[in-house]
Amino acid sequence: xxxxxxxxxxxxxxxxxxxxxxxxxxxxxxxxxxxxxxxxxxxxxxxxxxxxxxxxxxxxxxxxxxxxxxxxxxxxxxxxxxxxxxxxxxxxxxxxxxxxxxxxxxxxxxxxxxxxxxxxxxxxxxxxxxxxxxxxxxxxxxxxxxxxxxxxxxxxxxxxxxxxxxxxxxxxxxxxxxxxxxxxxxxxxxxxxxxxxxxxxxxxxxxxxxxxxxxxxxxxxxxxxxxxxxxxxxxxxxxxxxxxxxxxxxxxxxxxxxxxxxxxxxxxxxxxxxxxxxxxxxxxxxxxxxxxxxxxxxxxxxxxxxxxxxxxxxxxxxxxxxxx
Amino acid sequence: xxxxxxxxxxxxxxxxxxxxxxxxxxxxxxxxxxxxxxxxxxxxxxxxxxxxxxxxxxxxxxxxxxxxxxxxxxxxxxxxxxxxxxxxxxxxxxxxxxxxxxxxx
Numbered sequence: 483x484x485x486x487x488x489x490x491x492x493x494x495x496x497x498x499x500x501x502x503x504x505x506x507x508x509x510x511x512x513x514x515x516x517x518x519x520x521x522x523x524x525x526x527x528x529x530x531x532x533x534x535x536x537x538x539x540x541x542x543x544x545x546x547x548x549x550x551x552x553x554x555x556x557x558x559x560x561x562x563x564x565x566x567x568x569x570x571x572x573x574x575x576x577x578x579x580x581x582x583x584x585x586x587x588x589x590x591x592x593x594x595x596x597x598x599x600x601x602x603x604x605x606x607x608x609x610x611x612x613x614x615x616x617x618x619x620x621x622x623x624x625x626x627x628x629x630x631x632x633x634x635x636x637x638x639x640x641x642x643x644x645x646x647x648x649x650x651x652x653x654x655x656x657x658x659x660x661x662x663x664x665x666x667x668x669x670x671x672x673x674x675x676x677x678x679x680x681x682x683x684x685x686x687x688x689x690x691x692x693x694x695x696x697x698x699x700x701x702x703x704x705x706x707x708x709x710x711x712x713x714x715x716x717x718x719x720x721x722x723x724x725x726x727x728x729x730x731x732x733x734x735x736x737x738x739x740x741x742x743x744x745x746x747x748x749x750x751x752x753x754x755x756x757x758x759x760x761x762x763x764x765x766x767x768x769x770x771x772x773x774x775x776x777x778x779x780x781x782x783x784x785x786x787x788x789x790x791x792x793x794x795x796x797x798x799x800x801x802x803x804x805x806x
Numbered sequence: 807x808x809x810x811x812x813x814x815x816x817x818x819x820x821x822x823x824x825x826x827x828x829x830x831x832x833x834x835x836x837x838x839x840x841x842x843x844x845x846x847x848x849x850x851x852x853x854x855x856x857x858x859x860x861x862x863x864x865x866x867x868x869x870x871x872x873x874x875x876x877x878x879x880x881x882x883x884x885x886x887x888x889x890x891x892x893x894x895x896x897x898x899x900x901x902x903x904x905x906x907x908x909x910x911x
Contacts, residue, residue, distance in 0.1 A: 493851075501858075505858070507871075507874045508833055508871070508874060509850050509851075510874060511832075511834065511874035511875050512853070515834040521847075526850060528849075529851040529852060530849070530850060531851075532851060533850075533851025533852055533855045534851065537855060537858070540855075540859075542858040543857075543861065
């Protein structure tokens with residue numbers, strides 16, 4: 483097998499399973515014909531890869547069964563929600579990384595430059611947006627749990643993660659009181675490390691819990707609609723926070739360079755060159771969750787269309803069943 | 807002044823339906839026919855993306871496969887949709903040509 487034919491096979495395998503079952507053989511025959519006709523295998527592979535991406539997003543040619551679309555909506559919701567677990571810690575890193583430079587001694591303190599003021603304001607708004615994201619995500623989490631209540635969901639992992647998070651938070655907070663006395667400072671340090679480790683583990687395992695819950699349960703159409711709307715709002719907020727972070731980083735770099743010997747007051751980011759990577763990370767996460775939210779919205783619309791088609795038939799059929 | 811790439815902006819769904827209007831065809835024959843009538847080289851991914859959407863919409867129908875190749879035919883709804891779209895396009899084309907002072911031959 484040549485590298486070119488391997489690339490074509492890879493491109494064909496990149497399609498979703500339902501597409502491969504239905505079209506794989508046919509497309510294989512067309513590809514063979516095109517290669518024999520002299521068409522570039524690279525061009526064919528690129529075309530197949532691009533199309534497999536749009537097929538995964540759009541779901542063209544997918545089975546019409548309700549179960550398939552519910553599963554697809556839930557999976558894409560998972561993709562959309564996963565970004566939350568990275569965006570929140572990244573935002574905290576961003577918030578903590580910006581600080582003020584000390585003014586040089588000897589003269590009156592100069593006001594913060596215009597760019598610095600803008601960066602400071604953007605940082606404050608980003609903080610508010612993060613709080614908003616947190617509240618919406620917690621509400622969505624409650625929605626998800628109540629929507630899946632009463633279904634056969636494996637709860638072991640859920641309990642472990644919940645317990646780990648609770649113990650972690652309690653230990654970390656308790657170190658604030660313990661650490662005040664010299665005699666207990668070592669104990670406080672140990673508690674803080676254990677608490678933070680437990681919290682981080684719980685945080686990292688939460689996507690697996692959500693994934694298990696969605697895999698083993700099924701949300702009703704009403705709950706799906708609510709969660710889809712929630713994830714769409716979150717994606718818009720991710721976009722907003724991305725703009726704020728990138729804007730603040732740009733503003734920081736455009737602050738006037740202080741002249742030696744003069745008094746000055748500037749904001750600086752302790753991340754240095756890493757701040758560019760932070761900005762790129764925010765953009766990628768927003769795109770990633772945006773695709774997930776968009777697929778979940780489309781899939782949910784498909785379920786609603788089917789429900790609208792089926793619902794008028796179900797009523798009369800039930801009445802007929804009752805009459806006989 | 808030539809605006810680069812605007813000639814390629816042709817709807818693949820319209821091209822597929824137009825090709826199938828002449829009779830059932832399988833994927834490879836569709837690509838060849840579209841290249842001949844419109845000068846557009848559709849890739850296999852693009853073609854089957856369009857076919858899947860048209861099949862979902864009930865505008866084309868798959869016929870029993872011959873070995874690995876499966877022919878497709880245009881449905882009644884597909885013919886009606888194509889007619890409507892071509893009439894709309896021809897109305898725009900004739901207005902555009904008239905405004906340009908070109909008399910269609």
